[in-house]
Amino acid sequence: MADLILTPNIDGADDFYADLLDTHDGMDTADSHALNARLVLVLANHIGDRAVLSQALKAAAFDQKEDTQ
Amino acid sequence: MNKIFETPLYPYSHGPDEDAQVPVRHQVVIVGAGPVGLAAAIDLAQHDVDVVIVDDNDKVSFGSRAICFAKRPLEILDRLGCGQPMVDKGVEWDLGKVFFDEREVYSFDLLPEDGHQRPAFINLQQYYLEEYLVARVRELQAEGKKIEIRGRNKVSAIGTHPDHVALEIDTPEGSYNIEADWLIACDGANSTLRAMLGKDFVGRVFEDNFLIADVVMDADFPTERWFWFDPPFNRGQSALLHKQPDGVWRIDLQLGWDIDKEREKRPENVIPRLKEMLGDDVEFELEWVSIYTFQCRRMEQFRHDRVIFAGDSAHQVSPFGARGANSGLQDSDNLCWKLKLVMDGKAPESLLDSYDNERIHGAEENILNSSRSTDFITPKSEISRLFRDSVLNLAEAYEFARPLVNAGRLSVPCTYDGSPLNSSDALAGPNRTRPGSPCPDVELPGGYLLPRLGDRFTLLTIDADAPDLIEEDGITVERLALSVKDDPTLLLKDRYLGDCESAVYLIRPDQHVAARRPAYDDLQFRAAIRRATGKE
Structure with missing residues (x-):
């Protein structure tokens, strides 16, 4: 089973971060939240692997409970 | 008050050019005796070029200003014969720490690589850098090189001609005219020459104010760059603490946009802020306080025929990343050998266009990096703040988020990819x-x-x-x-x-x-x- 990657994995992290914020540029907060929600769903579909998604949910929630792998 | 600010370093003295019937022609005149102008003059004088620096002042720059000098500029200063005193006096550091609220989020090492003579960074007050550069000028003069610094010589008019530049210069004893084959404008972000020539300087203004203070204190903070996001002593804003020689510490506090600058600058308002940051029991003395806002911008072209802009006069960045003076020294490093070859007739004048090409590439890289750092440090919307704070929270727990934390991408030299001077790469090397x-x-x-x-x-x-x-x-x-x-x-x-x-x-x-x-x-x-x- 694949493990969630929690070490740096984006080539050109600053470029990515700038793109991310540029996508939000000019939006009001509600639209930005909606964009973020869509983005999570798009990326989740790309990952596909339920085990990885489950680890990602826990990581983002700072849920330190041991994963049962 | 530190005495160095009051003692003229290159006092005015009446020179023979002022009495000449016909304006004296020099090979190169440099306007501005800051780090970039002095470095350019030394470089040219080392190559036996006749060079005159004029400056409307006669002392070091007031306040410590630029303080972080990176490895590449130190290597350039070595080539100029004055890197060693800078490194001897400077405070070496390579560790940076990032704090969020009350917690240390992570720390980073700037140069985890062996085999370099010079450290990743030293901290050194700009006034020391200027003092050592002037000392190097004096050395070259003693060796008989044609290099001169003229204090309290203020350019009041400029005339550009196909084969030279004419200048009218005001001194305490009246005005005189000189000519130069080439003029290098190193007169800073508020360049008078740029204004006189009517050249544009456009870019982005950041709506924020920063309080910059140099304090003298006996404190046992380590020799590291400490950066705070949203600390208890400066809520909702950022802060920076950095050590300089002589027990001087640089403190930078973000203040926000809607403030009364004059009020915030008064010691009775500055001192309580600093006490909150440093703790009540730390004794300190204010050496210099200033409030600044900043812009990221550049001239469209740095070379205008025989007038060439270098340093802050050509491009300006936010201070995060130490990309101001460091990039200015790289401008001078890029320009001087080219100018020397052109003056000696060993290269066509068009070689100087590669200075524009390469250093605009450098300026763009610096502006991009420093704008991004500023956007991270001072998020301009609720969502960008949310992302910023999320990155900081994640960075504490997970390594992956640390490269996203941007408290300044510290100056590294630029690679001139795509420069017309490059030959295509024929080695499968690093x-x-x-x-x-x-x-x-x-x-x-x-x-x-x-x-x-x-x-x-x-x-x-x-x-x-x-x-x-x-x-x-x-x-x-x-x-x-x-x-x-x-x-x-x-x-x-x-x-x-x-x-x-x-x-x-x-x-x-x-x-x-x-x-x-x-x-x-x-x-x-x-x-x-x-x-x-x-x-x-």
Whole structure:
């Protein structure tokens, strides 16, 4: 089973971060939240692997409970 | 008040040019005796160019201003004969710590790499840098070089001509005229020359104010760069603490946009803020306080015929990343060898257009990095703040988020990818030494590599044959022959060969790679020399 990657994995992290914020540029907060929600769903579909998604949910929630792998 | 600010370093004295019937012509006049102007003058004087620096002041710059000097500029200062006193006096550091709220989120090491003579960074007040540069000017004068600094000489008018520039200069004893074959404008972000020539300087204004304070204190904070996001002592804003020589500490506090600058600058308002940051029991004395806002912008072109802009007069960045004075010294490093070849008739005037090309590339990189840092430090919307704070929270727990934390991307030299002076890469060698790259240092048994590259064209051969001297249309290239047999650390191999057995590098006087191949090829290297001097 694949493990969630929690070490740096984006080539050109600053470029990515700038793109991310540029996508939000000019939006009001509600639209930005909606964009973020869509983005999570798009990326989740790309990952596909339920085990990885489950680890990602826990990581983002700072849920330190041991994963049962 | 520190005495260094009050003592004239290059006092006005009446010179013969002021009494000349016909304006005296100099090869180069430099306007502005700041770090960039002084460095350019020293570089040119070392190459026997007759150079005059004029400045409307006669003292070091007030306040400590630029304080972080990066490895590459220190290597340039070495070439100018004054790197050592800077490094001796400066405070070396390579560790940065990032705090969020009350917690340390992570720390980073700037140069986790061996084999460099110079550290990643030193902190040194700009006034010391200027003082040491002026001392170097005096040394060159004692050696008989034609270099002069004229204090309280203020340019009041400029006339541009096809083959020279004419200047009218005001002094305490009246005005006089001089002429220059070439003029280098190093008169800072508020450049008078730029205004006189009516050149634009557009870019982005950041709506924020920063309080900058240099305090003298006996404190046992470590020699590290400490950066806070949203600390308890400056809620919703950022803060920076940095050590300088003589027990002076630089403190930067973000204040926000809607503030009363005059009020915030008063000691009775500054001191309580600092006490909150440093703790009640720390005794300190204010050396310098200022409030600044900043812009990221550049001139559309740095070269305007015979007037060439360098440093802050040409481009301006936010202070996060130490990309101001550091990039200005790289401008001068890029310009001077080209100007010398053009003046000697060994290269066409068009070589100077590559200064524009390469240093605009550098300025763009610096503006991009410093704008991004500023956007991270001062988020401009609720969502960008949410992302910022999320990155900081994640960074504490997970390594992946740390590269996203941007409290300043510290100055590294730019690689001139796509420069017209580069020959195409013919070696399957390391990426970091591809044409356009600044040469990385290497420790060798006989000393470090960079000082051996000097300030002339060099043919660096590693386990490859080549002539000891090449002459190509007035350009002399000397060979430096090295071998991995004399490379106990294997860093020469690592940085210049990679998996290749041998390599030949053509290295420019500013220690950037112009061409590289696995072996010497007379035709190819002669073409590379011509290309690197603007002849192809």
